[in-house]
Amino acid sequence: MRLELEDLRVPLAAFDLSLSTTLEARVAAVCGPSGAGKTTLLEAIAGLRRCTGAVRLDGEPFQDARARLAPAARRLGYVPQEGALFPHLDVRRNLFYGAARAHDVDSTAAHVIAVLELDPLLDRAVDALSGGERQRVALGRALLSGPRLLLLDEPLANLDPPLRERIRGHLLRIRDELGVPMLYVTHDARDVAHLADTVLRLERGRLVEQGDPQQLLEPDPGALRFRGDRPGSRGDRLRPA
Amino acid sequence: MSALGVVGFTLLCAALAVGVMLPGGLLVAWALARRQWPGKSAVETLVSLPLVMPPVATGLLLLRLLGRRGWLGRPLEELGLPIAFTWRAVVVAMAVMALPLFVRSARVAFEGVPRRLEQVARTLGASPWRAWWTITLPLARRGLVSGVLLAFARALGEFGATILVAGNIPGRTTTLATAIYTHEQLGEDAAAFRLVAAGVALAFAAVWGSEWLLRARRAEGSRAGGGA
Amino acid sequence: MNRTRGPLVPGAAAGGRRATSRRLAARALGCALALAALATPALRAAEITVFAAASLTNVLQGLAPAYEAKSGNHLVFDFGASSTLERQIEEGAPADVFFSADEAKMDRLAKAHLLVDGTQRKVLSNTLVIVVARDSALRIAGPLDLASRGVKVLALAEPHSVPAGIYAREYLTKAGLWRQVIDKVVPTEDVRAALAAVESGSADAAIVYRSDAATSQRVRVAFEVPPAEGPAISYPIAVLRGSKVADAARGYVDFLAGASARDAFRRARFIVPE
Numbered sequence: 085m086r087l088e089l090e091d092l093r094v095p096l097a098a099f100d101l102s103l104s105t106t107l108e109a110r111v112a113a114v115c116g117p118s119g120a121g122k123t124t125l126l127e128a129i130a131g132l133r134r135c136t137g138a139v140r141l142d143g144e145p146f147q148d149a150r151a152r153l154a155p156a157a158r159r160l161g162y163v164p165q166e167g168a169l170f171p172h173l174d175v176r177r178n179l180f181y182g183a184a185r186a187h188d189v190d191s192t193a194a195h196v197i198a199v200l201e202l203d204p205l206l207d208r209a210v211d212a213l214s215g216g217e218r219q220r221v222a223l224g225r226a227l228l229s230g231p232r233l234l235l236l237d238e239p240l241a242n243l244d245p246p247l248r249e250r251i252r253g254h255l256l257r258i259r260d261e262l263g264v265p266m267l268y269v270t271h272d273a274r275d276v277a278h279l280a281d282t283v284l285r286l287e288r289g290r291l292v293e294q295g296d297p298q299q300l301l302e303p304d305p306g307a308l309r310f311r312g313d314r315p316g317s318r319g320d321r322l323r324p325a
Numbered sequence: 326m327s328a329l330g331v332v333g334f335t336l337l338c339a340a341l342a343v344g345v346m347l348p349g350g351l352l353v354a355w356a357l358a359r360r361q362w363p364g365k366s367a368v369e370t371l372v373s374l375p376l377v378m379p380p381v382a383t384g385l386l387l388l389r390l391l392g393r394r395g396w397l398g399r400p401l402e403e404l405g406l407p408i409a410f411t412w413r414a415v416v417v418a419m420a421v422m423a424l425p426l427f428v429r430s431a432r433v434a435f436e437g438v439p440r441r442l443e444q445v446a447r448t449l450g451a452s453p454w455r456a457w458w459t460i461t462l463p464l465a466r467r468g469l470v471s472g473v474l475l476a477f478a479r480a481l482g483e484f485g486a487t488i489l490v491a492g493n494i495p496g497r498t499t500t501l502a503t504a505i506y507t508h509e510q511l512g513e514d515a516a517a518f519r520l521v522a523a524g525v526a527l528a529f530a531a532v533w534g535s536e537w538l539l540r541a542r543r544a545e546g547s548r549a550g551g552g553a
Numbered sequence: 554m555n556r557t558r559g560p561l562v563p564g565a566a567a568g569g570r571r572a573t574s575r576r577l578a579a580r581a582l583g584c585a586l587a588l589a590a591l592a593t594p595a596l597r598a599a600e601i602t603v604f605a606a607a608s609l610t611n612v613l614q615g616l617a618p619a620y621e622a623k624s625g626n627h628l629v630f631d632f633g634a635s636s637t638l639e640r641q642i643e644e645g646a647p648a649d650v651f652f653s654a655d656e657a658k659m660d661r662l663a664k665a666h667l668l669v670d671g672t673q674r675k676v677l678s679n680t681l682v683i684v685v686a687r688d689s690a691l692r693i694a695g696p697l698d699l700a701s702r703g704v705k706v707l708a709l710a711e712p713h714s715v716p717a718g719i720y721a722r723e724y725l726t727k728a729g730l731w732r733q734v735i736d737k738v739v740p741t742e743d744v745r746a747a748l749a750a751v752e753s754g755s756a757d758a759a760i761v762y763r764s765d766a767a768t769s770q771r772v773r774v775a776f777e778v779p780p781a782e783g784p785a786i787s788y789p790i791a792v793l794r795g796s797k798v799a800d801a802a803r804g805y806v807d808f809l810a811g812a813s814a815r816d817a818f819r820r821a822r823f824i825v826p827e
Binding site for chain 2: 629630631633641643644645646647741742743745746748749750752753
């Protein structure tokens with residue numbers, strides 16, 4: 085993907101989210117302390133938050149001075165932190181909710197369902213799913229709508245380590261086998277290290293760093309700390325294994 | 326008109342009134358739940374007025390509006406569609422008095438649907454209408470039906486506005502409430518109390534049903550939110 | 554991929570559901586239209602709507618079968634305080650004939666051009682009586698006794714709007730008693746309600762028409778106002794402009810001026826002018 089943000093600005097409570105940048109990556113990770121505006125950034129790109137400035141994906145403007153594309157028209161997949169499955173629909177109907185706009189649903193569907201191992205879940209009710217299962221269904225639902233870009237908000241946050249490992253594997257397969265670009269918010273160093281080609285760091289609504297994870301991150305995988313952070317500074321702490 | 330006839334007429338008018346009120350009520354409740362705009366509090370107040378004003382005051386305003394010499398009433402009468410002192414006035418009075426109750430319940434029902442779900446639906450390609458129809462409405466359904474029942478019960482019991490704008494014309498605009506009043510005025514206690522019993526039974530059923538639905542929704546809500 | 558568990562894409566099921574909900578919507582619409590049609594009053598040949606003073610309730614209802622049999626028309630009555638009925642007619646209530654208990658109300662309609670010219674008539678008169686409960690121990694020999702301590706609550710039809718109340722007030726004023734009784738007065742919606750108040754014991758006495766007292770077994774007349782001393786009571790009748798059955802309505806008015814109707818009025822203790 086090639087994502088351009090020009091003077092993107094969203095007024096928030098304590099400060100404004102404000103950034104300009106261009107991203108070219110298969111997977112871009114967004115990090116930063118809580119409250120930095122990471123979720124807001126995803127919402128703004130998805131068109132769910134009013135913002136000023138310009139947003140372009142692969143050259144196509146989502147928003148600029150002249151016009152603003154509705155969320156439905158942006159062909160994005162959005163997986164919020166809580167998964168947000170539709171509780172009154174079963175897994176199958178959740179998965180296929182957005183399928184109407186995808187090209188070639190049947191073969192894609194089969195592939196996605198295989199990659200995310202969703203087959204045994206298809207006829208279950210949403211409230212009968214475990215946390216990990218919900219995440220997979222939420223991912224599948226976003227993928228089945230044929231998105232050009234996946235926006236993920238801490239997809240692995242509430243899962244325990246073995247599950248996280250598994251789903252990270254799924255994300256890798258999404259990146260490699262399905263070829264869908266992702267922009268996702270994470271606190272986990274391993275996500276950044278294994279998945280992302282580019283990492284962005286947000287602090288108080290500003291983009292403070294952007295670049296290759298290998299160069300920006302401390303080699304120690306035990307902490308998500310950036311070179312240039314002072315020793316003992318408040319970098320993102322890795323969750324205990 | 327027999328007691329059964331009065332009860333039947335009242336039920337019919339109340340049902341029609343709720344039907345007439347529903348589309349506008351849903352729209353207003355939705356706008357109040359999800360949108361902000363300058364003058365929103367004025368709309369909130371306006372919608373709540375029939376709830377807090379004396380019903381006869383509302384009735385008088387309606388009479389001025391819909392009577393033969395009224396602003397709306399005169400053109401309608403010339404078109405051959407008189408409103409005041411016909412069954413149509415009963416329906417209008419009931420609808421106006423029931424609207425605020427419905428809007429309150431419906432607004433709460435809509436607010437209870439997590440916005441995230443609507444947002445996700447939009448990102449999946451749903452138009453605002455489709456998101457509302459397939460996600461919001463089903464999830465708000467219990468609260469909405471409860472609101473409808475409450476509005477229906479209110480319409481059934483409406484007296485003050487009805488008696489002014491529809492009169493109490495036997496066989497034409499006499500409702501349960503106005504019939505009770507007339508019987509009482511004429512000292513016909515037995516007839517009055519028969520109708521009172523019918524009124525109590527109907528109101529009880531409507532409100533009980535409304536509460537039951539809300540209880541079920543609360544249980545549903547806590548189950549769905551509980552899973553990790 | 555195991556496809557034995559139903560369609561992978563739930564399009565078929567969803568399509569079925571959509572069709573069902575469309576059918577439901579159509580059925581609901583049909584029901585709503587049917588309800589609306591039912592609620593519209595059925596159209597019968599010459600249905601005459603008569604707005605009449607409450608004091609005429611029994612006598613007009615008694616005369617109705619004879620008229621309906623003779624004319625083939627159907628009568629629909631709305632009895633109430635003439636003041637209320639007059640207001641409703643002004644605001645567009647669907648009446649064909651107005652039978653009022655005083656001239657003032659009829660004049661107002663005439664001034665508002667709501668009467669059909671030439672159909673107005675004076676039909677009846679009446680006289681006032683003071684009634685008490687049948688088993689009441691009160692001794693009322695004349696209006697003066699209304700001021701006594703024994704009468705704590707005096708029921709009158711609303712003394713400033715309803716004809717019966719206006720007549721009563723005029724009478725008491727002429728007798729110099731109005732100020733003395735004014736604190737005991739409970740105004741009622743119409744004259745029959747005043748009668749009912751005495752029947753139920755809510756009021757010690759009431760001033761109603763002689764014809765009203767005749768309808769009730771539970772009251773007795775304590776004092777009858779001689780017509781010469783009382784106010785001039787007049788019951789006019791007229792056909793209303795905008796009536797869709799004006800000819801039939803005229804026929805009904807003529808019927809009420811006829812011999813059999815006059816007999817019925819006399820029997821009901823009205824005063825029928827010769």
